[in-house]
Amino acid sequence: MRTILQERARATRRSLLEAAACLFAQQGYASTSVNDISARSGRTSGSVYFHYASKEGIAQAVVREGFATWPSLVPRYDDPSVPPLERLVALSYDIARALAEDSLTRAGARLWAERHTINADLPDPFVLWTTAVTRLLAQARAGGCLATGVRPAAAARTLVRAFYGFCTLTEALEGSHALTVRLSDWWRLTLPALQRDPRDGHAPTRQAM
Known part of the structure; x- marks a missing residue:
């Protein structure tokens, strides 16, 4: 069960990261909101904040990846x-x-x-x-x-x-x-x-x- 939850968490983080990357690449950091990332990924804003804490945190992860x-x-x-x-x-x-x-x-x-x-x-x-x-x-x-x-x-x-x-x-x-x-x-x-x-x-x- 724990492994399944970990896999789901990894999949969620990845989908959020990819959604954010597409938006950042297309329209830049300032023009992209957490709500935009949420809508693009099909996840809730709460899910975004749970995995990355802030938009800045997502940006750091995108640059790193x-x-x-x-x-x-x-x-x-x-x-x-x-x-x-x-x-x-x-x-x-x-x-x-x-x-x-x-x-x-x-x-x-x-x-x-x-x-x-x-x-x-x-x-x-x-x-x-x-x-x-x-x-x-x-x-x-x-x-x-x-x-x-x-x-x-x-x-x-x-x-x-x-x-x-x-x-x-x-x-x-x-x-x-x-x-x-x-x-x-x-x-x-x-x-x-x-x-x-x-x-x-x-x-x-x-x-x-």
């Missing part, structure tokens, strides 16, 4: 037979697709952009993602594929911030459908700065991260 997509994708790209920079590019396309198509990811991104209007501390979504990119760049350096002078940790911070800004602005100007197309342009500009020049015959040097 939405950006959890990023690091969870990384294990798909651990194949050592594929060059690390190639894995990094492929991973970025998966994230761009999530930002374009997944309501939780889209809502998390919008809420983060609107964080100054939310009376709560939202989780920092970029720490795990930056760590994952740092690891891929470090692998590229160890394999002699990273350009001389590129430091994995510093480059990862820049890439993650630039990528997020690029996706946010592309969606604002052209819509989410343009993300994967424009990402090709972004990598044509960015990738040459990361790749080691094949004419450089020197072995990779050990640099501080």
